[in-house]
Amino acid sequence: MSVAETVGVELPYLRRYARALTGSQSSGDTYVRMTLEAALIDPQLLAEIGGDRIALYRAFSKIWSTAHVDTAHPGGDGSMHEQAAQDRLAQVTPLHRQALLLTTLEEFSLTETANILGIDEDEAGKLVARAIEEIESETTTDVLIIEDEPLISMQLEGLVSDLGHNVVGTAATRTQAQEAFAKTRPGLVLADIQLADGSSGIDAVEDILKFGDVPVIFITAYPEKLLTGERPEPTYLVTKPFQESTVRAQISQALFFGSSRPIG
Incomplete structure (x- = not known):
């Protein structure tokens, strides 16, 4: 499958994942756009993305872990809630949330999730377990x-x-x-x-x-x-x-961020 075909098929789902991870459409889409821009600059990364969806998510993960996106956009949709979500994210380590979303929302295996995050499978399992513990402690x-x-x-x-x-x-x-x-x-x-x-x-x-x-x-x-x-x-x-694990993960995310983006 070509790069264009891979991105065309996976882009809506990568955007969904990015929104769930960041808590807002605007910041999620910014990270996705930065990922695609990085791929255009790096021929090797571009070739990897053409191989499978794992490479696309792996490229996104690298951008997410190294880049900073200011989610406070005055006048933009839901800007106050986006800033509140970012404030909450600053208080936690987001890696375990990535692992949970990758295995539930995106339905990657633990092996694939470990590949995307650049960790071993055992650590990926521990991250998911810690995320589930956080779900259980939600108000x-x-x-x-x-x-x-x-x-x-x-x-x-x-x-x-x-x-x-x-x-x-x-x-x-x-x-x-x-x-x-x-x-x-x-x-x-x-x-x-x-x-x-x-x-x-x-x-x-x-x-x-x-x-x-x-x-x-x-x-x-x-x-x-x-x-x-x-x-x-x-x-x-x-x-x-x-x-059911996917719904559990989304409930945790929704309560963690505490708001919903408008849909119209």
């Missing part, structure tokens, strides 16, 4: 689930409850989501895109965000509808069918 919050498939809704309820959070409502339509949010004012929302009556989970979330900023994790079989690059995109996005 509990109230959660609203917007999902029209009963079995998936029940699965998410069980997962959220097992993590120690409180499910304060479920909704299968846009109208139900509006009513549930107004009544419960949760600290986190898990949302599907296509809802029972043909209404849109995207529209439901836009309605919710008018009440105030709240972390939102989209869980959908149609991620391409949100990864278009044509408008601000959600930071937290999980593809169906999902692994």
Whole structure:
């Protein structure tokens, strides 16, 4: 596969990973752009990226670990929240978060994750374990689930409850989501895109965000509808069918950063 083909296929997912890692679309996209610019300058790096997606993520990891991106952009979308996310990141070592996101969100094996991060497989496993410990210590919050498939809704309820959070409502339509949010004012929302009556989970979330900023994790079989690059995109996005560990990782990220990027 050529470099252009590799980047074309993987770019939406690399951008998703970068957003989850940094907590904002603008800073995540900046790191991705710096990675591609570095590849254009370095022929060897460019050749490696043409080989497989692991090389692309490895190149990104090098940029992430060595470059500094100022995420405070006055007048930009969500600038105050981006700065807050960066302040939180400054207090922790981000390597274990990378390992967790690579193995869950991006579904790399421990061997592949170790390759990307430039560490051995045993250390990669330890990083993931430490990240999971951090998830378990997160402060509990109230959660609203917007999902029209009963079995998936029940699965998410069980997962959220097992993590120690409180499910304060479920909704299968846009109208139900509006009513549930107004009544419960949760600290986190898990949302599907296509809802029972043909209404849109995207529209439901836009309605919710008018009440105030709240972390939102989209869980959908149609991620391409949100990864278009044509408008601000959600930071937290999980593809169906999902692994429970992936949802756990995204819940941790969302609560860690404490805000959600606008989607429209």
